[in-house]
Amino acid sequence: MQWIKRLFGKEAPRIPDALWQFCFQQLPFLEPLSAGERIRLKAMSEDFLARKSFTGTAGFELDDETAVLIAAQACLPVLELSLDLYDDIAGVVVYPGSFLIPQTEVDEAGVVHEWQEPASGEAVHAGGAVVLSWEDATDMDAPGYNVVIHEFVHKIDMRDGNANGCPPFLPEFHAGIRPSHWQAVFAAAYEDFMSWVDELEAQLPEDFDDSRPDHAERYDELFGVLPMDPYAVRHPAEFFAVAAEAFFVLPAPLQEDYPEVYELLRLYFRQDPLGRA
Ligand SMILES: [Zn+2]
Incomplete structure (x- = not known):
């Protein structure tokens, strides 16, 4: 230092x-x-x-x-x-x-x-x-994964209380976002993502053990189709932080699978990572 x-x-x-x-x-x-x-x-x-x-x-x-x-x-x-x-x-x-x-x-x-x-x-x-x-x-190694962005986005989320997946809307920047719209879009996407992950989990071997190379390969094959880290299913706050990671680091799959989430993140962060590329 x-x-x-x-x-x-x-x-x-x-x-x-x-x-x-x-x-x-x-x-x-x-x-x-x-x-x-x-x-x-x-x-x-x-x-x-x-x-x-x-x-x-x-x-x-x-x-x-x-x-x-x-x-x-x-x-x-x-x-x-x-x-x-x-x-x-x-x-x-x-x-x-x-x-x-x-x-x-x-x-x-x-x-x-x-x-x-x-x-x-x-x-x-x-x-x-x-x-x-x-x-x-x-x-x-993990595409779309970014621990630093993830944790700092939690901090933004926490500015208005507990981390709940709904960050503070600042009058000078976010007048165009209706909080009720944000909540509806994120809740629907979160539900959808949870069922998607459940479906994939159901296709894993019953005795799934990620230390076994054939099981790990099967996991990657199945979960590789997701637009973001399946850790997002843990909580709405995790969904927001993980979606933000994908938004900044690997935005195309997120935009394709959850265009309304991408659009709200674009309005919130006032950046368009896909538009830059
Ligand atoms: Zn987290």
Whole structure:
């Protein structure tokens, strides 16, 4: 973090051009950005780096490149909105790999179950940090997958309370979106996506075991047709965050399968990733 440390506290840190170019090239979905968008994304990333603290944990050594890669991806969803949407983010914490989040659930009999679940990222509520697994954040194997965008979109969603898949509509930017329309479109798409995933799951072998290569291959073959990560079925908030990942990183299948969702995301983020390509 030599460069970040050196500039920390100064008003307008500039990301050295060579470092910016190097990071930009590692994020192929940024390639279609216009010259003007690139300049604004760099300036916003500089602002983001000046405002937020970055912490490596569990032995992860943060360097300038990591910080710039996170800043550029975090700023993409708010590029045409405002960095103020991230005001309540305490900072960014980076683990080398997946980390465990304690979970609790009360079952129908009233019994409390507690367990630890591995996570690739977490957006902590109400003024909390964004936590990322660097191994997952740099995993380019899964098409349309982007942990950094996912977690920051949760943070946008949380600005008006709990993450529920309905982000705050800002009068200066979102006058053209009717909240009731948003809710109807997203609810219908979420229902549809859940049945689609159920149908695919029903076609998996009954003794499905993803450590078996033939089963893993069957899984990829079946689920590869989906326009987004099936993790989206977990909750309406996950559906919104996963759809936003696809919107920015691999928009064509999303637009094809859920054109109304694509259109609302285009209006919300005030960007048209398909139009750029
Ligand atoms: Zn999530």
